[in-house]
Amino acid sequence: MPNAVNDPKTQRQSALDDLNQYMCGQKGGRKLLSAELEQYKERGVTHGWHIPSSDTQPIALDIVVDENFPYSAARVALPKKGPGGPLKWPHVESDGVLCLLSEQATVSSQHPVDVTKAVLNEALELVKNCRNGDIIDDFRDEFLSYWNIGTDKNAPLFISLITPNGPSRHVIAWYGNAMYICADNRDTLDGWLTRLRGKKPNNDSMFQKDVLVWLPQPMIPSEYPSTAIDVNSLIEEHDPDALELFRDCVAASPKSLNVIFGATTKHGACFAAVTLFKPSNKEIEKGFRPGRIPRDVSISRYLSTNKIMRSKVHRADHNWVHGRDQDIRQNSLKKSRVLVLGCGALGGSVARLLAQSGINNLTLVDHQLFDWPNASRHILGVSAFQKNKAIELAETLQHDFPHLTGIEGHPVEFGLSATGLINSLPSFDLIISATGRWEVDTLLNGLQRSKVDIPSVVYAWLEPRAAAAHALMIPQSSDSACLRCGFKESGRLLLPVVNWPDDESLLQEPACGAVFSPFGPVELTWAHALVSEIALGTLMQSVISPTCHTWVGQRNTVEDSGGSWNPEWCDLIGDPGQGGIVVRREWKRLPDCPICNISATT
Numbered sequence: 001m002p003n004a005v006n007d008p009k010t011q012r013q014s015a016l017d018d019l020n021q022y023m024c025g026q027k028g029g030r031k032l033l034s035a036e037l038e039q040y041k042e043r044g045v046t047h048g049w050h051i052p053s054s055d056t057q058p059i060a061l062d063i064v065v066d067e068n069f070p071y072s073a074a075r076v077a078l079p080k081k082g083p084g085g086p087l088k089w090p091h092v093e094s095d096g097v098l099c100l101l102s103e104q105a106t107v108s109s110q111h112p113v114d115v116t117k118a119v120l121n122e123a124l125e126l127v128k129n130c131r132n133g134d135i136i137d138d139f140r141d142e143f144l145s146y147w148n149i150g151t152d153k154n155a156p157l158f159i160s161l162i163t164p165n166g167p168s169r170h171v172i173a174w175y176g177n178a179m180y181i182c183a184d185n186r187d188t189l190d191g192w193l194t195r196l197r198g199k200k201p202n203n204d205s206m207f208q209k210d211v212l213v214w215l216p217q218p219m220i221p222s223e224y225p226s227t228a229i230d231v232n233s234l235i236e237e238h239d240p241d242a243l244e245l246f247r248d249c250v251a252a253s254p255k256s257l258n259v260i261f262g263a264t265t266k267h268g269a270c271f272a273a274v275t276l277f278k279p280s281n282k283e284i285e286k287g288f289r290p291g292r293i294p295r296d297v298s299i300s301r302y303l304s305t306n307k308i309m310r311s312k313v314h315r316a317d318h319n320w321v322h323g324r325d326q327d328i329r330q331n332s333l334k335k336s337r338v339l340v341l342g343c344g345a346l347g348g349s350v351a352r353l354l355a356q357s358g359i360n361n362l363t364l365v366d367h368q369l370f371d372w373p374n375a376s377r378h379i380l381g382v383s384a385f386q387k388n389k390a391i392e393l394a395e396t397l398q399h400d401f402p403h404l405t406g407i408e409g410h411p412v413e414f415g416l417s418a419t420g421l422i423n424s425l426p427s428f429d430l431i432i433s434a435t436g437r438w439e440v441d442t443l444l445n446g447l448q449r450s451k452v453d454i455p456s457v458v459y460a461w462l463e464p465r466a467a468a469a470h471a472l473m474i475p476q477s478s479d480s481a482c483l484r485c486g487f488k489e490s491g492r493l494l495l496p497v498v499n500w501p502d503d504e505s506l507l508q509e510p511a512c513g514a515v516f517s518p519f520g521p522v523e524l525t526w527a528h529a530l531v532s533e534i535a536l537g538t539l540m541q542s543v544i545s546p547t548c549h550t551w552v553g554q555r556n557t558v559e560d561s562g563g564s565w566n567p568e569w570c571d572l573i574g575d576p577g578q579g580g581i582v583v584r585r586e587w588k589r590l591p592d593c594p595i596c597n598i599s600a601t602t
């Protein structure tokens with residue numbers, strides 16, 4: 001039964017009363033004045049208390065709560081006038097609040113005072129460690145948190161495509177809309193911008209040469225540069241070899257010059273950027289005729305005590321986007337080449353999942369145009385109407401994942417006459433056949449059985465009404481089983497999961513020969529995951545022999561549509577019960593398979 005005591009407003013008031021009583025009961029404890037609360041206004045703080053230092057409390061602390069308390073925990077902060085503070089001690093945010101709980105931490109809303117006591121104890125432990133200087137290395141391990149505190153509010157956005165490793169080197173940046181995109185070279189940058197914006201950048205004046213300085217370890221706050229001459233000193237001290245790269249850029253006397261600092265932390269590589277601004281020509285050329293100023297003089301005048309701008313750098317390179325440097329599969333997936341035949345409701349979404357998984361080289365093939373009713377099941381929406389599915393999908397994926405360099409679409413129908421495509425098959429690591437057309441699948445099967453260099457194939461298909469989805473992997477040069485081993489000559493599955501009354505599963509469209517199988521986008525989603533999983537498993541070599549993964553739909557949906565579990569499936573594989581399950585099984589060779597037997601005798 002609902003009870004008014006559980007009402008969040010009642011809970012909050014009671015928690016605030018309890019906490020107030022506890023805080024004011026501490027030695028010297030009192031409520032924060034509204035002027036003192038100002039320090040924390042950015043985080044929506046509504047109430048706060050102050051506990052002064054005493055014999056039991058080695059440092060004065062503020063305790064604050066926000067509008068979600070007690071569903072959010074109380075936070076502990078260093079008052080402005082006390083010791084420590086942001087960038088002096090680690091784990092102190094810009095407003096003095098201590099970083100004690102991770103963003104994902106869960107707290108009990110039932111015991112707000114106990115939670116606050118625990119947080120206070122952690123705060124005292126942290127303060128002790130900070131005072132001892134024990135955790136100064138945390139500034140390096142969590143470099144980005146601290147660098148970002150010290151960045152300028154008006155600083156441009158930096159997006160990095162730079163390969164996150166040393167050595168120091170020249171890089172190139174493109175400037176547009178208050179953001180810099182930095183890359184190792186012009187080709188990378190041109191390609192990325194073209195994929196993102198659909199057109200090649202043609203204004204050379206928007207590009208400039210900058211420098212990447214790879215530091216042996218991340219900076220601590222006392223090393224953060226504030227002026228151009230600080231930048232020079234920092235480079236001189238940590239990577240003298242990079243000094244000439246830097247001075248080379250300075251000598252060109254650009255209006256502004258970016259220096260990107262990179263380093264490796266325990267949690268992956270990180271970047272930070274500073275922008276130097278050219279002093280006025282008058283200052284640089286003072287005492288010399290224009291154009292006659294010696295290089296060294298010009299450089300040293302550029303490197304003035306003028307303020308620089310510090311900026312955050314957002315990594316947009318492959319290993320960061322796909323797994324934040326933690327996904328060891330990426331080195332392999334990045335190089336994999338996958339061909340997707342059929343970019344319809346099934347293949348289209350599988351292609352997107354593979355791109356999201358980090359497959360850099362995806363070739364998409366489909367000859368069909370997008371039609372209005374496709375929108376209910378297809379990854380592309382109605383804006384693709386009357387456009388070729390493969391080309392449109394490739395462009396969408398290029399735009400959404402501009403760091404993936406090898407996505408292309410081809411408006412080709414796969415068949416014997418598509419000789420270019422057939423000749424290119426050996427260049428792929430995996431083929432996914434998601435056309436749902438028996439003629440395509442049998443042609444592929446024939447090719448795979450007759451040539452040694454056709455890569456592994458994942459055949460994907462749905463049973464009528466998406467009552468079940470299958471993803472079958474036949475490896476390259478397999479002599480154990482083929483696609484045909486599980487099918488009748490007509491393309492009917494030997495062992496379907498569901499039996500239907502004859503021909504009731506397909507409905508006719510008002511056009512000659514046009515039939516479709518009614519099912520919705522929700523059932524399809526299981527199939528997308530099924531096919532993508534076996535595809536990735538094949539690329540990562542966790543699936544190596546002929547294997548079929550089957551998703552079995554919900555029993556009530558099947559029965560409502562007039563279908564029933566196939567008794568033969570139940571005997572051989574097992575009763576799916578209520579359905580909604582995935583079955584993974586070996587795909588066995590059919591003793592009298594006409595395709596395998598021809599292969600065996602020739």
Ligand SMILES: [Zn+2]
Pocket residue numbers: 481482483484485589590593594595596597
């Ligand atoms: Zn066979």
